[in-house]
Amino acid sequence: MEDHGSPVLRRLIDVHAAAVEATHARFGDVTACVQRAHLARVLCFLRDDPECGFEMLVDLCAVDYLEQGRTPRFEVVYHLLSLASGRRLRIRAGVPEDDCTVDSVVELWPAADWMEREVWDLYGIRFDGHPDLRRLLLYEEFEGHPLRKDYPKERRQPIVGPGSAGG
Amino acid sequence: MSERARWLTERERETAEDDFERDLHTEHQVLNMGPSHPATHGTVKFLVELDGESVVDLDVQVGYLHRGFEKECESGSWYQCIPYTDRLNYNSAILANVGFCMAVEKLLELEVPQRGQWLRVLGSELARLSDHLTRCGAACLELQAMTPFLYGIEARELTWDLLEGLCGARVTSNYVRIGGLRHDMPEGFPSWCRETIAKIRGLLRDFDRVVTGNRIFIDRLRGTGALGRDELIAYGVTGPLLRAAGVAHDLRKAEPYLVYDEIDFDIPIGEVGDNYDRYLVCVEEMQQSLRIAEQCLERLEALGPGPVDVADPRVRWPAKGRVFNHMEEMIQQFKAVTEGPRVPAGEAYLAIESANGELGFYLVSDGTERPVKVRCRPPSLINLAPFPQMVRGGLLADLIPTFDFINMIGGECDR
Amino acid sequence: MPGSVIQVKRKENLGLLERLYLPMILKGLAVTTGHFFRNLRGFATGKRRDFVVQYPEERVDHADAFRGMPVLVALDDGEPRCVACGLCEYACPSRCIHIVPGELPDRGIERWPRVFDIDMSRCMFCGLCEEACPEEAIVMSREVEISTYTRKSLVWTKEDLLMAPDLLKRRLDFVRAEYDRTPDLPDGQD
Numbered sequence: 001m002e003d004h005g006s007p008v009l010r011r012l013i014d015v016h017a018a019a020v021e022a023t024h025a026r027f028g029d030v031t032a033c034v035q036r037a038h039l040a041r042v043l044c045f046l047r048d049d050p051e052c053g054f055e056m057l058v059d060l061c062a063v064d065y066l067e068q069g070r071t072p073r074f075e076v077v078y079h080l081l082s083l084a085s086g087r088r089l090r091i092r093a094g095v096p097e098d099d100c101t102v103d104s105v106v107e108l109w110p111a112a113d114w115m116e117r118e119v120w121d122l123y124g125i126r127f128d129g130h131p132d133l134r135r136l137l138l139y140e141e142f143e144g145h146p147l148r149k150d151y152p153k154e155r156r157q158p159i160v161g162p163g164s165a166g167g
Numbered sequence: 168m169s170e171r172a173r174w175l176t177e178r179e180r181e182t183a184e185d186d187f188e189r190d191l192h193t194e195h196q197v198l199n200m201g202p203s204h205p206a207t208h209g210t211v212k213f214l215v216e217l218d219g220e221s222v223v224d225l226d227v228q229v230g231y232l233h234r235g236f237e238k239e240c241e242s243g244s245w246y247q248c249i250p251y252t253d254r255l256n257y258n259s260a261i262l263a264n265v266g267f268c269m270a271v272e273k274l275l276e277l278e279v280p281q282r283g284q285w286l287r288v289l290g291s292e293l294a295r296l297s298d299h300l301t302r303c304g305a306a307c308l309e310l311q312a313m314t315p316f317l318y319g320i321e322a323r324e325l326t327w328d329l330l331e332g333l334c335g336a337r338v339t340s341n342y343v344r345i346g347g348l349r350h351d352m353p354e355g356f357p358s359w360c361r362e363t364i365a366k367i368r369g370l371l372r373d374f375d376r377v378v379t380g381n382r383i384f385i386d387r388l389r390g391t392g393a394l395g396r397d398e399l400i401a402y403g404v405t406g407p408l409l410r411a412a413g414v415a416h417d418l419r420k421a422e423p424y425l426v427y428d429e430i431d432f433d434i435p436i437g438e439v440g441d442n443y444d445r446y447l448v449c450v451e452e453m454q455q456s457l458r459i460a461e462q463c464l465e466r467l468e469a470l471g472p473g474p475v476d477v478a479d480p481r482v483r484w485p486a487k488g489r490v491f492n493h494m495e496e497m498i499q500q501f502k503a504v505t506e507g508p509r510v511p512a513g514e515a516y517l518a519i520e521s522a523n524g525e526l527g528f529y530l531v532s533d534g535t536e537r538p539v540k541v542r543c544r545p546p547s548l549i550n551l552a553p554f555p556q557m558v559r560g561g562l563l564a565d566l567i568p569t570f571d572f573i574n575m576i577g578g579e580c581d582r
Numbered sequence: 583m584p585g586s587v588i589q590v591k592r593k594e595n596l597g598l599l600e601r602l603y604l605p606m607i608l609k610g611l612a613v614t615t616g617h618f619f620r621n622l623r624g625f626a627t628g629k630r631r632d633f634v635v636q637y638p639e640e641r642v643d644h645a646d647a648f649r650g651m652p653v654l655v656a657l658d659d660g661e662p663r664c665v666a667c668g669l670c671e672y673a674c675p676s677r678c679i680h681i682v683p684g685e686l687p688d689r690g691i692e693r694w695p696r697v698f699d700i701d702m703s704r705c706m707f708c709g710l711c712e713e714a715c716p717e718e719a720i721v722m723s724r725e726v727e728i729s730t731y732t733r734k735s736l737v738w739t740k741e742d743l744l745m746a747p748d749l750l751k752r753r754l755d756f757v758r759a760e761y762d763r764t765p766d767l768p769d770g771q772d
Contacts, residue, residue, distance in 0.1 A: 027273050027515045059544040111403030114552040137230035247675035250708035321633050335647035341708045377610040382600050415587040433588045447590035488761030490716050504669045504714040
């Protein structure tokens, strides 16, 4: 596996060779595609290993590749940052449509709490082990997950609350 | 209590203690703050569990301003996302403009001409200044100090006048374009800008005189809302909040983008990360922003007239003067508008230092004119997540200033 | 890289003046009183330095670059310059423009907007329509006062949008200054 001159990627490949599927460093963004089953273990390693030391989870999001016809359909993307070395690393993992679950990393970084709630809210990807997986931006009565590509932009949802007919 | 108890007789003291120790059967009270509460600028709802006046627990509910930014961006062309980025952080719209356009340029591997880069920095710093002015001014308002708020807002108005002259709108600038800028700065802008900067310095001095030495102000800020650096890092908090806790992390220095590596400025950091440090850091950052803006003006004058955007037909629309008279450019204009730029397939993450912290854009393109994914990493949302930890155990009255220093902007938080 | 990290100065130990409350409050009051008298003098001498504008008697003079609501530029005969090509419709991110093209054979105009509606409740004054227009037919005016009592009347039709070019001179001058801005493209890249 190519390490693209990144010592962090080299270390990751050396230790977790079985977990890493592919790597690239286009536009200078060092990226590793990781198997979903090993995701939490790899992220834990990246945080705790003194050579990596990614103490900050900068961002967590999902991408829906429905229109590109890719399998697995979804992908969760983690952006990590090490303040000490200033290095960044992107970790991607595919998530199939019929089993939309990923292991939660709230234990590793509390920052993941809201980010995972947001991904669940907008993409419908469940995070196993999340202590409180509620919707973040939308309301509980909202049907569907709007950032999925098969969710029509124009779809209207019933208004809930004290002023509506139902409530 | 022991001081006063000495005045009582032995017998009275016993009864008094009994009264204190008897179970009065108090319950925690749950208070609903928001979504439209005058003290929470921005629509956000807190469910505060109170024991008397102290906060026991807190649940933050965001999303009242969710407008589907990412969905809208993913259903239009790359070009059409730019006006939407204005509406993320509406105190410092240009920063989001710059962040998005730079992320697309990263995918396209474009380099903006020097003049364009300096103008982007100038716009960014004016926007950062207006954001910090709002934050510090409103913080005084939360502490019942009305006058400094008005000075802050007056300075912000002056900044927005400048931005209007530069971009065409006070708040929703829509100024930065993929590969450059909408237009160059107007004539006489540097001298106008210098005059305004002098005025803003005067207002900041008055602001400082009114509150910074005031004991009530200091007492209300010192020791409230503090959170240690390790927790802040674990929560992914960036920007002035992290710097106030003593971490000198500023993307303008750590990963210099645009021309920040040629500019002389300092990063202020605090010690303990309470509201007092946050206030001092923001005040110092405003001075630094003014310093940067002055250097930009100097440099722009030295550079002289020149192009502000790249001459790349993939992203720039043809010159209007030629569109009216030449068939070739007319066709090109039609193609440019109806299709928009085709961004090469790939993914890129680009982060800039916005007024609230790291504003990142993660873009995925499949080579067509429509983005697959436009993800905005909103500093407001991520900085708000540890809010319960900051205020737990504190007083209800300190919750509001702490919330202010997080500077949650609804548009960016809820997107 | 020039510049460094600086530590902000916390006041951990307050001085006597600060601990006494009153001196610092008086200092603050001196600042506000100074502002008051300067504003008062400004009123008296006619050189106002307060920031308030007595709207609607007074109006703010916006900068040249200012973008208000989009309007249609009229020709001398009162007809729009627009040729209903639909580029603004394409460029609009909020899809608020609706055009139905038509023909005016008796006046020799092949293409002309029979209907041109802008839904002002959706328009966000971004100016992309103006940038897209190949005819200088739609420009951002300086008008911003578009409030009405009903949502229906926020849909502005062609007749409402038409504006004589002499009213739009400042904007047209601004737009025209940008005509030759983009440098000529290198050969062979068209």
